[in-house]
Structures are given as structure tokens and as C-alpha cells.
Amino acid sequence: MIMQNPVLLIAVPLLLAFLIPVFSSFFKGAVRFIPVLAGGFNVIAAALLIPQASGDVAVTEIGGWASAYGISLLFSSQIGYMILAVNLTALLAIFYYILNERDLGSPLAYPIAFTLALSGANGMIMTGDLFNLFVFMEMTAIAGYIIAVHKKGYLGTFRFVVLSSVGSAFFLIATASLYNATGFLNMAMAGKNLGALSTPFISVISVLFIMALSSEAELLPLNGWVAPVYRESSGAGSVFFASVFSGAALFAVIKVMLIVFGINYAYVHQGLLVLGLVTLAAGEAAAFKQSNLKKMVAYSSIAQSGLIIAAVAAAMRSGVLHNGLFNAALFQLINNILAKALVLLGIALLGQATLKEIGGAGTRKKWLGVFISAGVLSLIGMPGFAGFWSKLFLVRELVGNRMFVFTLVFLLAALFEAYYYLRFLQSLFLGKSTTAASLPKTSWVTYILLFVLAALIILIGFAPDVIIRAVSGLSLGGVL
């Protein structure tokens, strides 16, 4: 069946993106539905692909080249779930765009950017080739630049472009050097040949990779763009950044770490672990002080990226892959994608920027308030929501593997995170608004979408084994 080829997940959006300008000359109004088409197709395709994929990784070869030489796409049920989560949230963002932000910018550029970003994100998640990853990363990033200027946030975007370009330059150097040394661009093969290389070379390469990916994955040194871009971007844009981009980029980082470096280079993971923890702590500390909601979520997003990367690094640090920890990190990643999309979309729908302005909005829009709280409570790991389990598993694995410093940092960070998110909820439901501005209208379509997301979070909260089964085995069945 034709739907079975995962390449369609990339190709269809890409094709549709290129068709948009062509289309627009015929049906001007219909253009905006093309991203929906792309997103909808991807969601359905991913949903169809998942049951057929086993826990093992299936490698799809592109262009008739044997997998080690040509570009290959990886697909497994776990990757499928990632794709599903990412595309679902993207679809949500696109709906939000169509319903609320259609008139914000050029009616042509943004549909293209959204569709392109979708294609790029899927590519980042699935590709098994380093240079291909670079291409998708850049594709997503450029789409991201466009999305970031949606609300005329030029300065934040400028930061984003510069930092991201620096990152990609690093990435290219690293990729090229790796190719030169191992003879492969294919991640698995490059990783396999890595053993013959000297330690200094590997360490330099690994640092370059870490730096390169840090800009996309919101890790510390190059994540200065996150807060201003979140703050300045449109509602759909912030969802794209928080869920689609960072989700895909984090997964790409995990993939590079797991497939290229594997578990044999403790020092690589050690460095990443420290970096992740510092990001986690710094992100939460910065978020704690924010009164601008989007900036708050942005810093929290930074912190969560740090947490996920640190957990993955910790899982691979000691020469053995700790499945439990790895799975917990992936669980956290998926929870993060879903919950953050819900929260950001909710904030966008309320149309208020700061803690004070949002006061009492949750009571005026009850359902929206309920959905946002589902997202927030999931983010801070309260029982009944998906986040509880990811937090629980993380603690279990961390304590179980006697990583007490990590546990301490993680729990302290979670403590402050809980504090500011609860403060947000409090203000949402019980505060008094300082602005007299009326809330924007919300259509029932959006409610349905939010409901789906919230229901998903609660469903996982009550039956965590759905996700456990999905994420476990990524490491076991092995992308390796």
C-alpha cells in the first residue's frame, strides 16, 4: 500500500508547500487549507503506519541507494508516535492560524512556512543520515524564521537566525569531519566506524555536535533566542516552536547521540549531562521570575529540553543503556510536546500576555481554562495527567541508578516549575484582570482540537502503559 512508505510523511507536505504559490494564483482563498491538508494527511498516515511498524526500526532507502550510502529513513512504532505527537500539535497550531491569525501576515508565506516546517520536522525525526539531518534542520529553521517574524518580532528573529546559523555551521563542520574520518554520512555506519578514531577527535566532534544541536534543541549556550522569539511570535508560531521544532530537534539530538556516539563514549554523555542539568536549572530559575506568560513557557521549555537531554545522556553515560531512564526521557518528551502545545494554544486563545492581564480569564472561558489546566497540571506532573508518570518514572530510574545529584537538581527544578505554573493557574481562575479588553472569540473547532489533546493527556494519565509500550523498545528494538 502506498501509504506505507514513511517518505510520504516528508514528501507530501513538501510537495504541498511548493504547490501553494501555484495554487494561490487559481484559488486565493483555498491556500490556507493546504497546511491543514498536509497536517491531516500526516496525522492519518502516521496513525496508519504505527500499527504496521514493529518495535524494530525499519529502514527505508531513498532513491535506490543501499542504505549505508544513500539517504535512509528510519521508522519504528516509537518514531511513529513521535511523528504523531508532533504532527498533531502542528495541525492544532495550523487550525489556530487559520481561525485566528490568518490576517496577521502574508497569506502566502505562512501557509508555506507551516507546511515546510512540518515536512522538515518529520524529516528530522526520521532521517538516518547526518547531512540529510542538516538539510532538514535548515529547512525547518528557515521555516521557523518565517514563522518567528509572523507578528513582526524582528529582533528576536534576528537573534534566532544568527544563533541558529552559527549552530548549523558547527554542524556542517562536524558532519564533514565525521564523513572524512569514517567515510559515511549514514549515522549508524558512521557510529560503527567511530571506534577507530582517536579520543581527541571524537571529543571535538562531539562538542561540535552538541553546540550545533543546542540552538535547535534549546540547550544552553545557543538558546538565547528562545524567550524573545516565543514572546514575539504568534500563537500558532509559539506552538510550532514549543512542540514541533523543539520536539523534532530534541529527538534528532537523541538520535545522533544514540546512533552515532552510542553508549561507548562516556565523556560525550557526561558533558551533555552537565549541560542538560545546567540548562534545566537555569531555565527554571529564569522562568520563575517571568510575568510574561509566553516567556515563562519559553524558559520552562528550555528547562524541559535540558531535562530530557540530561536524562538521555545519563541513560547512556555508563557504558550500558539504561532502558528505563531512556524511556522515561522519551515519555517526558512526548508529554512535553502535547502539554506545552495545549498550554501555549490556550494562552494564545486567551489573547493576554502577562500574568496580571490573564486574571480571571479562566472563569470567563471555562472550558478553555479547564483545557489549559490539564496541560499545566500535566507539565508539573500531577496525578491524573500524563506528566505524572513521566516524572514518576524519571525519579524511579534516577534513584534506581543512584544519580542523586541529578535527582536533586531535577526535583528542585520541578519544585520551582510547579510554583510558577500553579501561580499561573491561580491567576487564570481566581485573579482579577487588569485590562478591560474582552477575550477573543474561540470557535468550536478549536475547542474540539483542544479537547482531543487534553483527552489524550488525561488518557495517558490514567493508562500510562499506552505510552510506555510506545517508547520502550526504541532503545531495545534499536535504531542501532
Place this chain on the structure above:
Amino acid sequence: MGHEWLSLWSFLYGPLSIFLVGLYGLLTQKNLIKMAISINIMDYGVNLFIISLGYVPSAEAPIYTDAVKTYLPVFADPLPQALVLTAIVISVAVTAFILALTIKIHSQYGTTDLTKLGEMEL
């Protein structure tokens, strides 16, 4: 081998120094246009580096012709050249974007100086 250092310089250190020049620009320059230029320089360095990786001493261009069948020559690595094409395209796109952004920033804030913009930012 006398030209060892030469090839090392032209293939490794040279491109890397260009890259570092770009990096230096980013570290010190406050003007948005200059930053765009710095990024561009960085990209050139990287591209040059990639191209140079494909270099094989006294190799031929990797073009498969009839003549090749007869004497099995040493080919230069074609892949970096393919890669660099993509990279160049991307860097052009990014540069264009940055410049567009700079124009927008200038028209909105009236300056391209980062220190002055920093006050408006955040």
C-alpha cells in the same frame, strides 16, 4: 613531501581560519549588516572545508566516462561537492533572509546598531 604543509594549510587551516574570522566578527561586531557578513564568511569557511575534504591527491574529476573503463583512475570524492551545493543554497537563503530582516529592523527602529537595539529589545 614539501607541499604537505601547503595542502594542510589550504585544505584544513585555511578554511578554518576563514571560519574563525567569521566567528570573530560575530563575537565583536555590533552592526547587523556586519553580522550578516560575518555569518556569510563563516559559511564560506565551512563550505571550503567541505570541498577540500573531497580532495584526493592527483585524482580525476569523478565523472564516469567511457575513458574511465580503460584505466580505472583515482577519483576525487564526489559527495562533498554534492553536499556543498546544498549548503551553499541554504546559506544564500539564510543570508537573504537576514538582510531582509535587517531592512525591516532598520525601517522599524531606525538603526542597525545592536547596542541601541538592545535597549528596545525585551
Place this chain on the structure above:
Amino acid sequence: MALIGKIVLFIVGAFVFQVALSGFSRKVIARIQKRRGPVFWQNFYDIGKLFFKKTSISHGFIFDFGVWMAFGGTVATLLFVPVGPYSVFPGQTNFIVIIYLLAIGSLGMAMSAVGSANPFASIGISRALTQMFGYDVPFALTVVIMIYVHRTSQVAKLAAVQSDIGWHLWVMPLSALVAFIALMAMLGKKPFDTPIAPAEIASGPLVEYSGKYLGMLMVQHEFATFVEVGLFVNLFLGGGSTLLIYLVKYIIVYLLTVIISALMARFRVEQTVAFFWKWPLVLVFIQALIIIGIGIR
């Protein structure tokens, strides 16, 4: 029936004895102050006069109710205190019950007094409670030491056991000292009479009472005195093998408090508390250490 007879005997006996004694103490005070003083049955006259007065002022239900509670609570406490060899409910002379049951009387009175809505009464009660916080803690501790040593908290048994080992006054002199000071505070004698402080807050809690209310509270006060001094006699002076010995000891202790009181000036209320939490408390703990260290024998 015998029980009821005993109860009546206890109450009437305590009333007659204590009122007479307090009348006598007025005489003692007068002599110290170089006055003649009233006759010793003057207090019977006073109480009788108050009860038979035609007018008395009520400040509402709680004002009345508190008086009943105070009177009832104190009478009830009285019945749990052994007097010499006698007690109404043998085996129920539980120390902790006694001091807490005494509190119900105080609570009733406090409630009634504050119920009168007179600010002086309110101040007086707040001082009384504060002062109580001061003296009760060291006092209770002196008894805890005894309870631990003798493995019983029956006041009767604690009294009886002293015929073997000697009076606690000698065995635990520090405790006895503390308990005596606490007793003075309990009785509201100077220097611990801030709650009443006649010249300062117009007798404090009692400011609004008249007629039979005041009469009942006076009787209540005499009963409470009987309980408090009785506790001291039982706990530190070995109670009494006969009623007479008990009463003699009682009279001596009571008059001692009266005499000392006549010679003292008044503390401020927080000074009282600070005082009790300083020296008596330290002394009690020293006593506890000594008892733990060298034992009772």
C-alpha cells in the same frame, strides 16, 4: 446513700473549715499590719449577706451560666481530693484529673467575668490565664517527678507513700519550694495577684459581681483554695494519717502563704511568667536530675 452522705460531709466540711480559716487569716494579716482585724467568722457573715441580698445584677445568660460552671466544676474537683485518710472516690484521686478539672471552674468563672462585658474583667482574666500558664507548668512537673518515682498518679497513694520515705518536703526540697511558690500564685496571693489587683483594675474578674453571684464565687474561691492547699499538703507533707493532722498541716501551709503574701509587693504579669519559667523551672529540672541520679532512697 453512704456516698451521698460522704459527698455532703465533704462539701459542708470544706466550706465551714476553709471559710473559718480564711476569716482567721484576715485577722492574721491585720495583726501584721498592726490592725485589729475582723472576727474570724466575719467571712460567714459576708457570704450570708451576699446570698440574702435582695438585688443582684445579671449581665445575661452566660454571666449566670459561667458562675454555675465555676461553682459546679470546683465542687466536683473538691470531691476528688483526699482529705487526710478520707476520699470520696477511693482510687480516683487522679492528679491530672484534679488539676484539669480545676480548670473547668476557672474557665467558667473566666467566661462569666468576660461575659459581663466589663473591660476590667477582661483584663483580669487575660492576666489570670497568662499567670496560670506561668505557674502551672513547673507545678505539674514537680508532680510528674513524684508520679514517675512512685509509679502512681493517685494523690492518695502519693500521700500515703510518704509515711515510708519521709515527706517529699525533705526528699524533694526543690520541688517543694517550687510547688509552694506555685501555690501562692494559684491562690492569687501577692506577689502574684495581678489578675485581681484591686487598686489597679478594680478587682479584675470580680468587678461586676454582686449579691448571690459574688457569694457563690466567694464560696467557689474557698473551695478552690481547699483543693489547692490540700494538694500541696497531700503531695509534699504526707497528707495526714488522721483528719486532725491533715488539718493542722493545712492550716500551717495556708497561714504561711497568707503571711508571706502580706509582706510582698506585686509583680507585673509578664514578670510573673518570666519568673516562673526561669527559677522554678530550672529548680524542677535540677530536682529531676537529682532524683534520676540518686534515686529516692
Place this chain on the structure above:
Amino acid sequence: MSTLIFIGLAASLLIYAAARLSRPLGALLLMLLSGAGVAALILSWGKGFTETLPLGNGLELTFSLSTFNWPFLLLGAFVLFIVSLFAVNALKEMEHGASFLALLTLIGVSVMGVFGAYDFLTLFIFFELMTWTSFFLVSMGKTGAKKAALIYAFMSMIAAYLMISAIMMIAQYTGSFSYSDFMGMYEAMPSGIRTTVVIFFLAAALIKGGIYPVHFWLRSAHGDAPHVFSPVLSGLLVKYGYYSAFLFLLFFPVMVATKAGITQVTSTDGPNFILAFIGGLSIMAGTVAAILQSDAKKLVAFSSVSHGGYVILALAYGTNMAVAGGLAHIWVHVLTALGMFLSMGAVAYRTGTTDMDEMGGLIKNMPVTFTVYLIAIISVAGIPPLAGFVSKWMIIQALAANGSYILAFMAFFGSIGSFMYVFRPLATIFLGQRPHKFKDVREVPFFMQLAMLIVTLLTILLGIMPYYLLKPFTRIQEFIGMVPVKIGFSTVYSALTQLDMMLIFLVFGGGFLLALVIFLLFSKPTKVEQHEVYTSGEIAPEISTTPEIYHFSKGYYRSFGRLFSRWPSVEAWYHKGAAYISQFFEIIEQSLFKQSINGFIWLAVVVMAVLMAVRWF
């Protein structure tokens, strides 16, 4: 039980819907549900079961009903029953009444989960459920409530994370979350881990229970929470802390010793002694702080700190008398906390304030509320013949019997100090001069009265018949293999003496009747108006115009407060610490996220250099 939990979740939605239609309807529904819970528990006396709810992937939740948790489950259902009864009228004007009731139902679910849990995971899950639901509930209160709720949530989360860390350590060692596995393995665990687990778990319990050094959240949370919710906080939610402390103390050395039948502490076991000491400090700090409060609800909150101290002290002390007394004190405190908070809630419902300095003389308007409060404080102060006396008597007996003078001192301190603080609201809210603005205050509506009266009645009955108070706990003692305390219908026997509550009650009643008879024998008194009092020559009419001048209950214990003016305040330290943290966060944000672009590149280069350098050397 798992079915019940799902029913509870569904019920919360139903109750929300019902409460949207009409508040009383929602409250009545909740009342029926929790009332059914009370009835079912009473009927299931002596029965027990265990059931598991698999979640897949090796995770399962285990619930049980046993002798061990029966009194606690009953406690939860009872508190909710009373509070929802109270809420029938009390919620009328509340802003978020419907959500309030729905969340209260969720609290009910968490009660089932926490007390009904038979493994640590379940315990933790429902602890957390309680955290976020009660966070919202507290937030709905008056002005300071939002800040209070945040502090409360923060402390709760600390407790939760300490607990989850301990639980995971246990799980890692025993391979399961189950209580029984842990019980078997505890002695065999490496001592380092054991100590950590014990400290973490107990610290969590102390935070949840509001015990001294970590008690400060109680002041604002209990004080500023909605009036309907404060009783739940104090009557039920801090009991989670006591319960988990009790649960955990079962593994503690002294409890183990007591299980072997020893009724006396043979050694002052270090950890137990420390814990008992913390309990004692909590008694003292709570007492002093309560005396100095001028807000009625904050006063009651600190009395909770003090009473929590009794519970912890007694449980840690560990003789069979102390344990029975401590457990009984939990129930006693439920009744007293309900009595006090409900009557304060009733007063606030009518007057709109809980500031004691503003009020006075309300007894004329609210006699029922006054009675409820009076009975509650008699019990709080441990005055016979009410329930409070029994448990305090038992605890003091246990301490005296073993010569623990310092702890006994602490217990007496709290007990006598409680006279002071419980009397203050009595005097300044209900008695004394009534300000003019409260002239037309009426007694609270029927359901509120009913709820309060049930509590009062139980306080009296359990006091007179301590059998019903103590039997569940002696049964627990048998269940965990401890020598049960000897009790009769109205009597309790200690090693030192015996206590007959019925006798005390009858004697007191007799004395009271005697007083009444004497009173009635003599001539009838004349009633006078409130302001007609002796004022040593001041101008009387002023009293009626500005009663506040003559109220004299502002700063009721100010003179006492002077004694403590220079004592260190734990809360001040916490505030200072919070300020430092805030500053530190500011610095982090400034240096890591608020750079110019050049700054970020610098940052990246430095990080890169450091990472490479670390590799290389």
C-alpha cells in the same frame, strides 16, 4: 475501592453540574456520598479486603481496608460529611462555589486513596491529587489566600518530592512498592539507605502535618483558606501527615520493640527521641504563636501545629499508652478542629471577618455557634469530661510513667498554654462588648448549625464514653502486634492509675446542678444592658457610642507577647531565604538569557572551550 474511586471522579463532575444549578443541591449530594461512606465504614467494622488495580507495565495500585486504616478512612468520610453539610448554606455567596464542591469531592477521592492505599505508589499518587486540588481550594479564600496557597503548594511539593525519593529508594531495594514487602525488608536494608529513607519520609510527613520547623505554611493556608475549607485542611489534610508518620513509625526501632510486648521505653532511642522532641517543640512553638495571633483562624491554625506536635510526640514516644493516646488524639483533633474552624467559619459567614479585635459580644446573636465553640475549646484545652482530656491524659500518663521530664514539660506547656489561646476568641468574639455594626447579626442557617452540633455532640459522647474513641485504636494495636491499652466502657487503665470519664462527668454534672439549685434558691437577679458596667468613673455613654474604646481585647495577651519579642522567628528566616533565592534567579537570568547576540556567541565559545578542555586534559 478502585470502583469507588472512579465513582468519586464521576461524582465530582456530577456535583459540579448539580452545583451549577444550585449550590445546596451539590453540597447535599456530596453530603449524601460522604455520609454513605461513613455508614458503609461503620457497617464494615471488623471486615477487611485488599484489591489491586493494574495499570499495565508492572504497575499496579493496591488498596485495602483493614483494622489499620479503618479509623482514618472513617475520619476522612466524616470530615467531608460534616463540611459538606456545613457547605449547604455556607457556599451561597462564594464566588467559585461549584468548582469548590467538585474539588472537595476530589479531596474525598484522595482520602480513599491515601488512607486506603496498600502500597507506597498509591499513597503518593493520591497525596499529589490532594496537593493540586487543595491548592485550588485554598486559593479561593480571602485576600491573602493566593500567596498562602502558593506557599502551601510549594511546601506540599517539597514533601511530595522527599516522599517520592524515599519511595523510590525503597522500591529499588525491595523491588516493589508494597507496604508488606517493605516491612519484611526494613531490617535488612543497608543502614545508610534506611536512614535516608526514614529521614525523607518523616520530613515529608512533618511538612504535611505542619510540625514545627516546617509548620509555617499552616498559618496562611489555614488562616486565609475559604471558611468552609479550613476545617478540611485542619481536620483532614494535616492528618495525611500524621498518618504517614504513623505508617512509617511502624518500621521504626521503638515500634518494633513495642511490638514485642514491651510497654515501656527501655532506651531513649536516638531517632525516636529526636522525633518526639520535634513534636514537643512543635507543641511549644504552636502554643506560643497561637497565643499571639489576633486573627481567629490563624490562631486555630497554630493550635493545629501544637496538636500535631502532640500526635507526633506520642507516636514517636512509642509506648503502647502513648501510641494509643496519639492515635486517639488524631480523632480528638479532628473533632476540635472541626468545632473551632466551623464556628469561626460561621462567625465569619455572618460578620465577614475573622479579626478578633473587631468583634465582641456575639453570643447574644449566635448562641449555638458559641456553644459549639465552647465545647470545642474545652476539648482542645484537655479539660475533662470531654474527649480532649482522654487523649491528653493518656499521653501525659505515658510520659510520666517513663520519667521523660522534658517531654512532659513540653506536653504540659502546650496543654496549659492552650487555655490562653482558646479563651481569646471566646472572650473577644463571643463575649465582652458588642460593636454596633454587629447588632443585627443573626445565627447561621439550619444546616450549618446541624453540622456544628453533630461535632459537638460527638465531642461530648466520646469524652464520656472513651470506649468508642479508643476501641478502634486498641484494635490497631492488636493488629500490629502491640500490647493494647486496657480500656473499659468509660474507663481507661494506665500503669499508674485509672480514669473513669463517666464518673467525672457525673460528679461535674452533680456539682453543676448543686450550683444551679443554690442559684435558684436565692432572689432573682436584675438584668442590665450590655454597656451598664462599672468603669471607675469613666463616662459611660461613650461605651455605647464607640464600644471599641472599651473593648479592651485588642492585643489581649500583649503583655505576654513582650516575653517573646526577641525570639527568633522561623518564618522570618524563610522569608529571608526566599528573597535570596529570588535575587539569585535574577542573576542567572541576566547572565545566561539576557545577553546581546555577541554575548551568546561568547557564551557558546566559552562553553565549547571548556567542554573540549575537559576532554583533552
